[in-house]
Amino acid sequence: MARIITTTDKKPKPRPDIVDGHTLSMYVNNKPGVLMRICQIFARRAYNIDSLVVSQGRDPRFSRLTLGISGDPAGLTQIILQCDKLIDVIHCFEHTPEDAVVRELALIKIKAVSAERRTEILQIVEHFGGKTVDFGESSIIIRIEGASDKVDASIRLLNNYDIVETVRTGKVVMARGEQVT
Numbered sequence: 112m113a114r115i116i117t118t119t120d121k122k123p124k125p126r127p128d129i130v131d132g133h134t135l136s137m138y139v140n141n142k143p144g145v146l147m148r149i150c151q152i153f154a155r156r157a158y159n160i161d162s163l164v165v166s167q168g169r170d171p172r173f174s175r176l177t178l179g180i181s182g183d184p185a186g187l188t189q190i191i192l193q194c195d196k197l198i199d200v201i202h203c204f205e206h207t208p209e210d211a212v213v214r215e216l217a218l219i220k221i222k223a224v225s226a227e228r229r230t231e232i233l234q235i236v237e238h239f240g241g242k243t244v245d246f247g248e249s250s251i252i253i254r255i256e257g258a259s260d261k262v263d264a265s266i267r268l269l270n271n272y273d274i275v276e277t278v279r280t281g282k283v284v285m286a287r288g289e290q291v292t
Contacts, residue, residue: 132179132181132259133179133180133181133187133205134177134178134179134180134205134206134207134211134213134282134284135176135177135178135180135191135194135203135204135205135206136175136176136177136178136203136204136206136211136284136286136292137149137175137176137178137194137200137201137202137203137204138168138173138174138175138176138200138201138202138291138292139173139174139175139176139199139200139201140172140173140174140199140201141167141168141171141172141173141174142199145174145197145199145200146165146176148197148199149176149194149197149200152190152193152194152197153178153180153182153190156182156183156186156189156190157182157183157186158180158181158182158183158186158190159180159181159182160178160179160180161179161180161181161281162177162178162179162215162279162280162281162282163176163177163178163179163281164176164177164280164281164282164283165177173201175292177281177282177283177284178282179259179281179282187205191203191204191205202291204286204291204292206284206286206292208258210286210287210290211284211285211286211287211290211292212284212285212287213258213259213282213283213284214256214257214258214282214283214284215256215257215258215259215262215279215280215281215282215283216254216255216256216262216279216280217254217255217256217262217265217266217277217278217279217280218244218252218253218254218277218278218279219252219253219254219255219265219266219269219274219276219277219278220245220250220251220252220274220275220276220277221250221251221252221253221269221272221273221274221275222249222250222272222273222274222275223249223250223251223272223273224249228272229251231272232251232253232269232272233251235265235268235269236253236255236265239255239257239261239264239265240255240256240257241253241254241255241256241265242254250275259282262279
């Protein structure tokens with residue numbers, strides 16, 4: 112059976128002119144078309160949205176967006192200012208690991224037929240604080256959550272086994288202390 116290559120198997124080499132790993136959070140009106148207008152700002156500035164998480168806020172009139180982005184560092188401040196100017200954007204903030212908690216979740220399905228392979232896989236899962244969410248005769252589905260680096264490291268180790276499928280949530284962020292997210 113052919114091995115399925117996932118996006119985490121072959122990451123492009125980092126470019127010095129590209130800022131990577133920035134996280135923005137936005138609080139927006141929960142209306143059709145808002146996400147499209149926000150995405151147009153990123154496209155015009157040649158920024159890539161690496162991850163996107165959107166969910167309704169505590170007040171159903173509003174939604175929270177968390178974006179993992181990469182692009183030319185010179186344009187980041189301008190993007191934040193342009194997003195803030197959109198009528199439906201209440202606020203837009205950039206968050207760093209120092210001022211916010213950033214987490215991601217991954218579900219990983221691994222083909223595991225022999226007991227020895229299962230034991231090895233479960234040891235890796237335990238090391239990363241993961242959980243087994245499905246344990247079948249021929250496969251295991253595990254959940255790893257934490258910082259993106261932790262999720263990446265666990266997937267790199269698990270690549271030594273027969274990964275069938277990987278699904279990731281993208282980053283979610285919450286500002287530390289009294290700061291608004």
